[in-house]
Amino acid sequence: MRVLVSDSLSEEGVKRLETGTEVDVLTNLSHEELVKRIKDYDALVVRSGTKVTADVINAADKLKVIGRAGVGVDNIDVAAATKKGIVVLNAPGGNTISAAEHTIAMMLAVARNIPQANVALHKGEWNRKKYTGVEFFNKTLGIVGLGRVGAEVATRMKAFGMQILAFDPFITEAKANQLGIKLTTVEDIVKNADFITVHTPLTNDTRNLIGEKQFAMMKPGIRIVNCARGGIINEADLAKAVAEGKVAGAAIDVFTKEPPTGNPLLEQERIITTPHLGASTAEAQINVAVAVADQILKMAKGQLPTTAINMPAISPETMAVMEPYMKLAEKMGKLIGQLSGKRFNELEIIYGGSVADKDLKPVTISAVKGLLDSMGRDANFVNAISLLRETGAKLVESKTDTINGYSNIITMRLRDNGHVISVNGTVYGNKDRRIVQLNDYKVYIPSEGNLIIATHEDKPNIIGPCCTALGEGGINIGGMHVGRASEGMPQLMILNVDQPVPEETLARLKAVPGILSAKLVTI
């Protein structure tokens, strides 16, 4: 694997990458140079400096992964990467403590006017009255976004004797209770807090989450902190609220445009700023660089990463349990796709028995990947579901209690305008994967290899000539299944053959009197 590191990454991360990949560190590339060079690389590692836009992604012929040494992926066009089947992964957690501590440092600095007093004293001023601050004790802190950083800030700020109000639509009451925090609304926070700090990603829902309307509702003298992402708090509205004295001070680490040239937040003494330093500690930089390097090394070894944000994260423990089902589902998808070989308008997957209790997302993705692969689409674990959606076909998943004696069972049905192909598969003893039903026929075949799937009339002297046709073509038969749904109905014959069958040999088999259809599938 060739890896391009295009932002400055801690040496420990680069060294770790070098243990299993070929690494180029090129941190001063222009956007145009990046577009030109990216085609040579299998992996790209960035921090927030490199903008990985759609044109970079579209120029990346063999790129498999973009690793973000940090949390926010707003500098990466994740949708474009997903469409191209490129894994985007980050390093969550590695800089959480660093960001939480910086937030608290900023909150203390803005409460006690530390940066302004420092500058004044360096200029020879001794003005103790001007820089009188406020205490945290017995004050209310509003936290918007109670994820990793928000929760660490909350825990620490409780030690200062603050009452904490938090808003996070995705956090359960149970987690808030565990942290000893009251979940409430943004409006409640805005009306009652003495300090507000935001810790959400920047999304369509969080952009301008705090703006003119919210500033109007705030208590005079409130202090605001943003160490998450520029734009969650409207910059112009904040600058105005500080200028008017409604907001006593603000502490800002992140900006809508970085570096923030001409930004109104840089124009007032009561707004203190840092140049996106939340994650800038020696410890955090090592943590995130090593975490990303480890994920890329995993991928270089053909393993699935655990911190990808555009594919489901699968822990090694879950993987150990789910792998046989994922493989079975992928093979079943390939089988059903090759038998259909054409457009479809619905894929239905039904899970029964012990598999139904598990995390089925990776199994479903495997099924879709197998199906689309067999139809010539370049599907992988990242892009399979979005490729399926692009076709306009429906994906229907359900669970059933009807398991017909199997301990676990996966049924797939591919529908196209009333025509249905159906296949059932099961896993025995966590490793023996079998196809156990094809349309109306009960079968028992391994779920891999080259299979000739044929139907023939229910009469003697058909199977022998078929085997002769294959034998004369030099094809070895490793297994065979023959059966019928009921007497007089066509028989289904499945032959496991050791080699792909040349067209002419298959034609000889198809020409055997009584053969109704025959197809070679490779799964």
Ligand code: NAD
């Ligand atoms: P996280 O994913 O653990 O937490 C984000 C939280 O925001 C989640 O709990 C999520 O449910 C919540 N959220 C999402 N939409 C919301 C909404 N509309 N309203 C309220 N809450 C919402 O992420 P994290 O690691 O805690 O990081 C938080 C932010 O801080 C991210 O934007 C990250 O990029 C940023 N960050 C900045 C620095 C820095 O250097 N300044 C360092 C680390 C993280």
Ligand code: MLT
């Ligand atoms: C992050 O999202 O991880 C932080 O903003 C830190 C960084 O960009 O390096």
